[in-house]
Amino acid sequence: MSVFTPVPEPVLADWLKGYAIGRLVELKGISAGVQNSNFFVTTTLGRYVLTLFEDMPRAELPYYLHLMAHLSRHGLPVPGPIANRDNEYLGTLQDRPAALVVRLSGGSEMQPGITHCEKVGAMLAGLHLAGQSYGRRQENPRGAGWRDATAQAVRPFLPAGEQALLDAELAFQATVDATALPAGAIHADLFRDNVLWDRDEDGTPHIGGVIDFYFAGFDALLFDVAVTVNDWCTQADGQLDPARTRALLDAYHAERPFGADEHAAWPAMLRAAALRFWLSRAADFHRPRSGEMVLVKDPDEYRDILRLRAAGVPPLPR
């Protein structure tokens, strides 16, 4: 469920007077998503998505909204935020920080093929290249500090075998210096449900939109590639699908070639990315947010992916 805070139509109609996007025609809650309250808003001038931020510190939100504006200005299919008549992206609605962004077309593809993976690889490289000129900096909110604190919180809930896996992985990651890798603004959650697909007239899929930048931050670009590969290129048994993995990485490499330091760090980054989602899912599973119905994703999937990546991975393209 994704509407934690209801918005009555008359309240929204009044709030929209602070914008230059016409009058409210339709308001509809969105059932996907787990973090915030989201609505489709149609006005006499266009189609938008309204987000009420439920748990996120207000001071951190401008980083995400300005990043979306920056990427959109660079021609990427990222929803541009809408400024109000005070020229601000961030407002307040129902006592929550709130923002409107452009509604993009398309739907997610949960069973991607080679063409999808190629396009996602090229898109991710585009995001990273455009992000290099983004002037703001905010650390990855799910970086090393969060990882260590979450591991300590979750560890007591895990069976002995999983505790051993966690301890070994934390010890391994402590030896990895990701700060030396090429870095910049990363999406950090480019899962299949955060890309919207459209079709060309001949039926070829193309990316209509990349959404959900609310885990973005400054970190190693290769970590973002690893997060993306672990979701888009993993088979049902947890192993990487060789053809999809190659398609995604080749397409990325063609836009932003991987360096020697990235070749060396690749196995560690795939493991770090798997650990990050094992931990967040395990935390949601064992310590759910109280008073809310939230979708909890399966932590075991990423525990198994972590085990498999630690056993060996194919190299990056050269």
Ligand SMILES: Nc1ncnc2c1ncn2[C@@H]1O[C@H](COP(=O)(O)OP(=O)(O)O)[C@@H](O)[C@H]1O
């Ligand atoms: N700009 C957008 N254009 C079209 N649909 C969107 C847009 N932003 C969000 N959505 C829809 O809303 C859903 C939830 O958004 P998401 O950002 O993933 O929520 P949450 O932050 O709560 O996880 C998405 O799955 C998508 O269907």
Ligand SMILES: N[C@@H](CCOP(=O)(O)O)C(=O)O
């Ligand atoms: N992609 C993450 C969950 C993040 O939720 P989102 O709906 O905000 O993308 C996972 O799969 O664990």
